[in-house]
Amino acid sequence: MADLKKMYTTILGDHFPMDMTITFGDQTMVYRKRTWKLTQDDGTVEERGIRYGENPDQEAALYELVGGNLTLGDCRFIEPGHGLVSGIKAADMLQVGKHPGKINLTDIDNGLNIIKYLMDRPAAVILKHNNPCGAAYGKDLADAFNRANRADRIAAFGGAVVLNRPCDKATAELLSQNYLEVVCAPEFDQGTLEILGQRKNLRVVRIDRLDRLAEFEKFRFVDFKSLIDGGLIVQQSAVNSIRSAADLKPAAATWKGEEYKVEREPDAREIDDMIFGWAVEHGVTSNSVIYVKDGCTVGIGTGEQDRVGVAEIAVHKAYVKYADLLCFDTHGIPYAQLALEIQQGKRDKAQQEEIDARTKADRAGLPGSVMISDAFFPFRDGADVGINQGVSAILQAGGSARDFETIVACNEADPKVAMKFTGQRSFKH
Template identity: 70%
Template sequence: MSEDIKKMYRTIVSDHFPDEIKITFGDQTLTYRKRTWKIEVEPGVIEERGLRYGENPDQEAALYELVGGNLVLGECEYIEPGLGLVSSLSEEDMLQFGKHPSKTNLTDVDNSLNILRYLAKRPACVIVKHNNPCGVAHGETIEEAFIRAYRADRIAAFGGAIALNRSVDKACAEAISREYFEVVAAPEYEEGAVEILKKRKNLRIIRIKRIDRLEEYWGKRVVEFKSLIDGGIIVQQSQVNKVRGPEDLKPAVAKKPDGTEVRCKREPTEREIEDMIFGWAVEIGVTSNSVLFVKDLCTVAIGTGEQDRVGVTEIAIFKAYVKYADLLCYDRYGIPYKQLELEIRKGLRPEAQKIEIDEETRAKRAGLPGSVMVSDAFFPFRDAVDVAIKEGISAIIQPGGSVRDWESIEACNEADPPVAMLFTGQRVFKH
């Protein structure tokens, strides 16, 4: 029975979707072609197949590439054919099929690229799991970017999808191959790097040639479809990041109900502004409601998909403490924190090891002091801001626009030391 259950995750489900789809918007038509690959389904047997399956093994799925039509609606011209990334992957780009990609693998890579397109100026790594980033970081080299992103949340990164915006060299490949991932995507792989990565037999190794030109996709929109349970659909334009540089950030100014103006007193430092812009790029790819913390161009903790903003702030802080303690434990003893707890309960390790890690984590406040708080929407109350300030954050970036913005600004001014805050004027919900 157990083997039958395991087998279903490796079985490629045949799909009954057509080879071509046409979608008509009034008098304009977009044409999509199904993407398939010639793969070895069993030793010596080559067949042409599409996606392994959808989100789950009992769901048929298909991948389509835009191949015809140029859509213009109002003043917006949408992305044109010939710019495929994930949707245009060929057999030559799948350097190792691994278990063969499913919908989840490719949508994870796609959301990585959604974030990476705003981080093109320096080596960067995005690690995504279940369509949310686990860790995102810049580095002086692509190896450093990967290591920083991985160490930001090595627990969640297990089995995730990695996307890198520079060629993978041997050093980076060695670092990746030491851990377990489902997918790695990069614009190219230097000589010897693929051979190192292939030590992981189930790893999908993907080359996406336009990753090094992702910045060209910054302002390009697509039409997004949301299917409803009754067969209906909602369509919308995709989001575009409006924060390209410091000049796009706005001072945090608001008025109290009595008309008195309240202004954030402290200006952010150059480092904080860099982290604000970096964090906002990451926030574009996080499921809302979300709050995240970044420091030195690396995520510290990412809170995702909660119904209330103070709740997601508390969860992000909790995650920061959990990940910090786990990393200390892993660096010190070579095991996860949860394994340390188990071995202590079994009498295999002294409790002093856990106490030492817990005390250091609390003393360092999980690395949160000096970090920038990023929120995808305004704060309806000051509670989330107060919770974050208590942990030592030094600056906040948020859209602004709440009738209680003045309360959040006052929370920053009352802090000791004062906290900086800037507005983006853009909400970036993602559902």
């Protein structure tokens, strides 16, 4: 077991070259491997690449685009000089903690992928295994992180946090109360590093360009998928085109010559949550359904094979996380610990029954939320899952042959449920 633990903290090293050139016909893109010269506790300087890949026995390297450009058709891809994760310098690793590996960097990257659409207000995204587990706006940065963390305290354990404003002392105090792997922000105010330093294994990373992240909204990059036979699938990166109410489309359909349309229009709060939710959805592994309310995630369902199933999973997760939060607020311990202590005879079962009853009565905070689906509902059953939990509005891609069924479901609901189409799918694999 000692060797296994050591494996997770050992820097594997790699045999990848310092430079890599990719040629697209007569166009060339040049990449350089990112390494960091870091001063150790004993004063020696060591040059390191990333710790390892997805697992400790996989060599890995990080490359930054440093030369060349690419234009394919009408698409001009991102140019050199715009490095974010690939541009992290040794001076930006304000606290190294455990040296970062591939998963840490891809979590930061997907956090940036989401938060680049949320730059107008203080916001925080917490990620685990390249999926958001909590995302929120806030009246200030500390409030944004607190809301994101309380959306899913369980999954946030050991997560990566991306903040879109300089980290202040109030936010640092909240961060230091959690076990986290990475905290990333455009800057860290004076005194915050001493607070965050209470967590010795925490990686604290500054990304200078993060304050200009909104500029990356329209940037495209080349997205590679490697196949087991050594082949490649290459695609343009996705762009979120739903950025305002004007981008939303009416939920209407025709079936056997009859016209169907949603009878209730979303209000301003629901539209705001639609825009926010679609931005978060942009970074969630498909098939996915999420629920958001007042600029904060309530339940996130990721990576399922069927849409009704993922809608149900997101509801189940919302109930589990809500009960855990109630337990923590009431008794100062996680729900799982409460259940264990009841089983051990250390607590009264009435404490658990009270939390369960309140969670059921509150329906885990789902009533009034907006249901977001990254693609169309092939049948109304997926939408019915959310409607039965009291969602007030739905945002989905539209385009199903049976869109009329979901429209009918919204109109039959009491009270009626608003719905809009995006006309855009948001799959991510």
